[in-house]
Amino acid sequence: MITPFDQIVDVRHIASGKSDNIPAMLALAEKEQVRPAALDLKRTLLLAIDVQNDFMESIGSLAVNGSKADVQRLTQWMYRNLGSLTQVMCSLDCHSMMQIFHADCWLDTEGNHPEPFTIIRYADVSDGIWRAVNGHTALALDYLQHLEAEGKKQLCIWPYHCLEGTSGAQLESQFTNMLYFHSAVRQVKPILVYKGQDPNTEMYGIIKAEYDGNKFVNHAVLEAIRAHDAIYIAGEASSHCVLASAVQILEYFEHDRSITSRITLLIDCMSPIAGFEEQTLLQFDALKEKYGIQIKLSTEVNL
Structure with a gap:
């Protein structure tokens, strides 16, 4: 490669929130003379x-x-x-925000949302410890029942993440x-x-x-x-x-x-x-x- 690695990736700025620089990448790429991917035999x-x-x-x-x-x-x-x-x-x-693994979808008996990393099981919902908002408890019970029956990971309430349109959802720069x-x-x-x-x-x-x-x-x-x-x-x-x-x-x-x-x-x-x-x-x-x-x-x- 003609272009040094550090002109493409600044390791100091990995996970820094710094924006990517696509115009600069395209300009650097013009200097390279590498066969197109369409010609790869492997x-x-x-x-x-x-x-x-x-x-x-x-x-x-x-x-x-x-x-x-x-x-x-x-x-x-x-x-x-x-x-x-x-x-x-x-x-x-x-x-x-309103996804089954986000806190906004759940309330306890006192009207509180679950904390991040709370595990919600089928029994927790059937016993009334947690209920799904907007009347979706029956749907949630069906989901939790299938998770347990099929040996899937338990439902974890994750911190809000990768919300569409936010910087958190973007690829790292x-x-x-x-x-x-x-x-x-x-x-x-x-x-x-x-x-x-x-x-x-x-x-x-x-x-x-x-x-x-x-x-x-x-x-x-x-x-x-x-x-x-x-x-x-x-x-x-x-x-x-x-x-x-x-x-x-x-x-x-x-x-x-x-x-x-x-x-x-x-x-x-x-x-x-x-x-x-x-x-x-x-x-x-x-x-x-x-x-x-x-x-x-x-x-x-x-x-």
């Missing part, structure tokens, strides 16, 4: 999960410890492999610089996948919700994965949205080892929510054993 995909401000240390409402260093390592990996990285797909959480530098140099449009807009369910993974009566499945993402020879996954948080995305993808392709074995987790480009560290690593190891995925440091992967 097609590689980076699946970047929720690299958004609200998950960043220092500035995020649902900050993930380690996220700043994750972004630094991820952008360095993208830079080193830019000439061989065919496509980047980014998932973006996109929520409203230095990652965005690298994303669009790659886009301009390789002449390929990044793929942005919005998730989590259904107010009545949680959607950790990029493919489908935790429970959804309509049974929505994002086949466009699955077909993009099928179309690439190697898929690399990074992002936040490894314990929740990264893990759920990986599980959903692997379960869909469970009978095709030729696809599941193409997937690599860039383990040093993701971090878990505090308290889930050991559990997350165990679950990743189980996926490696069952599906043949690879788990590597970004420094170990050269495309």
